Amino acid sequence: TRKNRTGQHRWSTSADVIDLVRVLARQMPDGTFAAVLNRAGKSTGHGNSWTRARVRHLRNQQAIAPCREGERMERGEMTLDEAAAALKVSPSTVRRLIAERSLPAHQLCKGAPWVIKALDLEHPEVRNAAQARRFRRPSSGDLRQRELEL
Numbered sequence: 001t002r003k004n005r006t007g008q009h010r011w012s013t014s015a016d017v018i019d020l021v022r023v024l025a026r027q028m029p030d031g032t033f034a035a036v037l038n039r040a041g042k043s044t045g046h047g048n049s050w051t052r053a054r055v056r057h058l059r060n061q062q063a064i065a066p067c068r069e070g071e072r073m074e075r076g077e078m079t080l081d082e083a084a085a086a087l088k089v090s091p092s093t094v095r096r097l098i099a100e101r102s103l104p105a106h107q108l109c110k111g112a113p114w115v116i117k118a119l120d121l122e123h124p125e126v127r128n129a130a131q132a133r134r135f136r137r138p139s140s141g142d143l144r145q146r147e148l149e150l
Helices: 015-024 030-039 052-061 080-087 091-099 118-122 124-134
Strands: 114-117
Touching: 015 030, 015 052, 030 052, 080 091, 080 114, 080 118, 080 124, 091 114, 091 124, 114 118, 118 124
Parallel strands: none
Antiparallel strands: none
16 A cells, blocks of 8 residues: 655545635634535545634644634625625625626635625616615515505
8 A cells, every 4th residue: 555645644634625714714714614614515634524623723734824804805805795785785685686697796615605896886787786676576476466555
């Protein structure tokens, strides 16, 4: 059998998880993205679920800096909830705008928060799409059901 090189062992965290931690560390605190890693089905090198302490240990081991307060704002990035507040719509409306590609956004992996550029909220198309949805209620899908006129 082949021997591991010095400093390597079979209990290593996979490279894709380390890359994900590197990016998530720029977005949120350790405890929050431990939950994201768990929802995404990622495990530690030993096959355990992620905790804040395990994330911090991996960050320290890989020399990954923690998230600073206000760092996202310096980069001009917003969360889904912050974008909803800026557009004066609900978070589910922002999700719909993202789904229909009216609002550009990206998500690092399933379960990770949406990253929305603050500048994208200034585009007239985005503002108009949000305005059009602000007072519209989704229909139930049942054509027999009538809406109340208030």
